[in-house]
Amino acid sequence: SQKIEQNSEALNIQEGKTATLTCNYTNYSPAYLQWYRQDPGRGPVFLLLIRENEKEKRKERLKVTFDTTLKQSLFHITASQPADSATYLCALPDNYGQNFVFGPGTRLSVLP
Amino acid sequence: DTAVSQTPKYLVTQMGNDKSIKCEQNLGHDTMYWYKQDSKKFLKIMFSYNNKELIINETVPNRFSPKSPDKAHLNLHINSLELGDSAVYFCASSQDSTKETQYFGPGTRLLVL
Numbered sequence: 001s002q003k004i005e006q007n008s009e010a011l012n013i014q015e016g017k018t019a020t021l022t023c024n025y026t027n028y029s030p031a032y033l034q035w036y037r038q039d040p041g042r043g044p045v046f047l048l049l050i051r052e053n054e055k056e057k058r059k060e061r062l063k064v065t066f067d068t069t070l071k072q073s074l075f076h077i078t079a080s081q082p083a084d085s086a087t088y089l090c091a092l093p094d095n096y097g098q099n100f101v102f103g104p105g106t107r108l109s110v111l112p
Numbered sequence: 113d114t115a116v117s118q119t120p121k122y123l124v125t126q127m128g129n130d131k132s133i134k135c136e137q138n139l140g141h142d143t144m145y146w147y148k149q150d151s152k153k154f155l156k157i158m159f160s161y162n163n164k165e166l167i168i169n170e171t172v173p174n175r176f177s178p179k180s181p182d183k184a185h186l187n188l189h190i191n192s193l194e195l196g197d198s199a200v201y202f203c204a205s206s207q208d209s210t211k212e213t214q215y216f217g218p219g220t221r222l223l224v225l
Contacts (some may be wrong), residue, residue: 032212034212034213041218041219042218042219043116043202043204043216043217043218043219044155044202044214044216045216046213046214046215049212049213087153089155099145099157099160099167099169100157100214101157102154102155102156104152104153104154105153105155
């Protein structure tokens, strides 16, 4: 079965810097991969989806890359702000394409 | 307007009791899900339900049963609650055709004493 690893449980960066979060998967390469944001006490919120034939996807200050050779996705937040502090989860469909497998998440703290 | 809503938000109960958590979505989606997020924050799929087709995660005990009175609702019923059932339960929904983007509810925090 698919196993997902995210670079670290917690990441602290200074405001204004670029945060880079990593998502690695171990098994088959999915047709797409997603990133979600989760704030304390709330449900995950969808941010971006990138497909296997896309190298890069952007949305405002967010950028996602997808390298099927490395079995890795990188999630970047440029010009980070304290309001970006949250847990970020990557998710991808299971090998049957019926359900999602979520990574353990990386808790990002942007320090003023 | 809340897209995916759950009730109750908090649920504290004794071991051995039976309880239900309700979920409603007003997005017109065909597929709904239940997830469990444990104390270590791992989010794991429990069920997905699409046009009366139920897909069960094989690790879910049969004490858990989803019930869908209609396309907009997927309730979670739990029998004989155990201490290990304490977690946050999230309902989610997605459009049937692609299931790509999921919309999550606010979660129900269950504590079994």
